[in-house]
Amino acid sequence: MLYRPGITILLAAGLCRGAAAQGETALSPQEAFHMVVAPVGPDNPRNSEAAIVPLKDGSLLLGWTEFYAADGADHGPARLVGRLSTDGGRTWGDKYTLVENDGGCNVMEVNFMRLHSGDLAIFYCQKNSEAEDCRVMIRTSADEGRTFGPAQELSPAGKYTGLTNGRCIRLRSGRILLEAWEGGDSYCVLSDDDGKTWHDGGRVRPEGGPCYEPACIELKDGRVLMLMRTGIGGQFSSISQDGGETWTTPVLSDLRCTASPVAITRVPTTGDLLAIYNDDAESPTSRSPLTAILSRDEGQTWSGKKNIESAPGDRWAYPAVTWVDDTALITYFNYSGGLSLQLRGLPAAWFYE
Numbered sequence: 001m002l003y004r005p006g007i008t009i010l011l012a013a014g015l016c017r018g019a020a021a022q023g024e025t026a027l028s029p030q031e032a033f034h035m036v037v038a039p040v041g042p043d044n045p046r047n048s049e050a051a052i053v054p055l056k057d058g059s060l061l062l063g064w065t066e067f068y069a070a071d072g073a074d075h076g077p078a079r080l081v082g083r084l085s086t087d088g089g090r091t092w093g094d095k096y097t098l099v100e101n102d103g104g105c106n107v108m109e110v111n112f113m114r115l116h117s118g119d120l121a122i123f124y125c126q127k128n129s130e131a132e133d134c135r136v137m138i139r140t141s142a143d144e145g146r147t148f149g150p151a152q153e154l155s156p157a158g159k160y161t162g163l164t165n166g167r168c169i170r171l172r173s174g175r176i177l178l179e180a181w182e183g184g185d186s187y188c189v190l191s192d193d194d195g196k197t198w199h200d201g202g203r204v205r206p207e208g209g210p211c212y213e214p215a216c217i218e219l220k221d222g223r224v225l226m227l228m229r230t231g232i233g234g235q236f237s238s239i240s241q242d243g244g245e246t247w248t249t250p251v252l253s254d255l256r257c258t259a260s261p262v263a264i265t266r267v268p269t270t271g272d273l274l275a276i277y278n279d280d281a282e283s284p285t286s287r288s289p290l291t292a293i294l295s296r297d298e299g300q301t302w303s304g305k306k307n308i309e310s311a312p313g314d315r316w317a318y319p320a321v322t323w324v325d326d327t328a329l330i331t332y333f334n335y336s337g338g339l340s341l342q343l344r345g346l347p348a349a350w351f352y353e
Contacts, residue, residue: 031327033090033345037083038064040338046072047341049165050331052089052322053112053120055144060085060324063098063122063145064331064341065108065165072339075130078106080122082145089329089345099139099148104128107137109163113176116194120145123154123178125163134160136180136189154189154198155180164213164261166320166331171218177201177244179226184210186228188244201244208232211250213261217273217299225299227275231259234281237299254302255293256281263319269326269348272296276319276330279305287315290332292351306351308344309334316342 038047050064063082070076080099083092099107103126111123120141127134136155139148155161161182168178176195177188185203204226205211211228218224224240226247235255238247255262255277262277272294279291289310293302309316314336322329326348333341 031345031347032350035343036340037062037092037331037343038066038095038341040072040340044068045070045076046078046333046339048333048339049109049318050333050341051110051112051166051320052329052331053114053145054322054324055084055120056118057144058086060089060322060329061112061120061145062089062092062331062343063110063112065106065110066095067106067339075105075127077101078108080107080110080124088324088327089343098122098145099124102126102151104133105130109165111163111165111168111178113168113170113178113195115140116174118142121195122148123163123168125161126151128157129160132160133158134162136161136163136178138195140195154178155182159183162212164215165318166263166322167215169216169218171224171243172222173243175243177216177224179214179216181212181214181228184212186211186214186226186238188214188216188226190244201240202246204228204238204247204250206230206232206236206250206252211236212259215262215264216244217264217266219298220271221298225264225273227253227255227262227264227299229259229261235262235275235277253299255279258283258285258287260287261318263321263330265321265323265328267294267328267348267351268323270352273299274321274328274351275302276308276321276332278316279307287317287335290316290319294351304352306353308346309342311336 046067066081067078079101105127109125113121176191187203188201209232214228227235236250237253238250260278280286289307294304319332
């Protein structure tokens with residue numbers, strides 16, 4: 001299993017030249033597209049765990065974990081890097097550093113949040129040991145991700161506290177929820193003052209075993225749904241009626257799978273919930289296929305499976321979704337031929353075909 005459990009930024013020359021990423025291919029006449037947006041190389045054994053955020057000028061910032069030495073293991077040397085797109089994600093400019101490695105092992109698990117102040121927040125993990133010290137960090141940028149200020153710790157030293165990429169939500173109340181996990185419990189780090197101060201919400205875990213890498217979404221009635229990775233049958237779900245302070249006893253959802261994370265978002269054209277996960281319950285540890293599934297009743301039931309990726313001998317991991325108009329930009333990495341970062345753009349209609 002991949003353990004999840006980082007400053008100056010120099011904007012590379014020619015950042016927005018619009019250079020096409022390796023392997024770009026058209027998938028359908030409905031403006032779907034696919035590319036290897038960050039391929040591995042001799043000195044770059046893994047590109048993984050990504051997130052995308054829209055910027056004020058309409059461009060997109062893609063951030064991901066770049067492993068730059070060793071074999072790409074979870075505790076190997078890695079930094080956070082980024083690229084910009086000015087055409088909705090179809091082409092990307094030159095790579096530049098977002099957060100240099102200031103951890104004992106690495107920095108990874110990028111998450112973005114636009115603050116009410118206008119600044120851009122980046123959350124990530126600073127991993128200082130393989131299994132004992134991993135800290136949740138935040139930095140903010142006043143120049144749209146070109147530079148980030150000093151780091152602030154949101155979790156204590158001496159504990160292995162994890163994040164997952166492409167998370168973090170803001171409720172209609174204004175509260176920010178950053179999904180985290182530690183010691184087999186899932187919870188959210190909460191802020192009611194636009195990121196100035198933070199406190200931990202209540203912890204939750206299924207009765208049958210530990211949970212990790214939660215993903216949350218606000219429901220139409222103001223409650224919050226949490227899905228959490230487990231090794232006991234699939235994604236377990238829990239509900240909070242108080243913005244992440246307390247949670248109901250988790251129950252097994254319709255998303256049956258082995259221990260791998262899920263991405264959850266809302267389809268802008270229909271209001272339905274969309275989850276992307278590994279529908280691999282019958283193939284332990286396979287992480288294949290990578291599947292989209294819909295909920296039309298706010299997460300109570302899920303149906304309409306459609307595979308995004310499926311191929312013998314390959315695996316796909318750590319999906320994250322950002323909507324640009326009615327197109328879902330989905331990042332994930334695959335295992336075949338090296339741990340390269342993939343980007344797929346799918347129109348909302350594709351999930352219903």
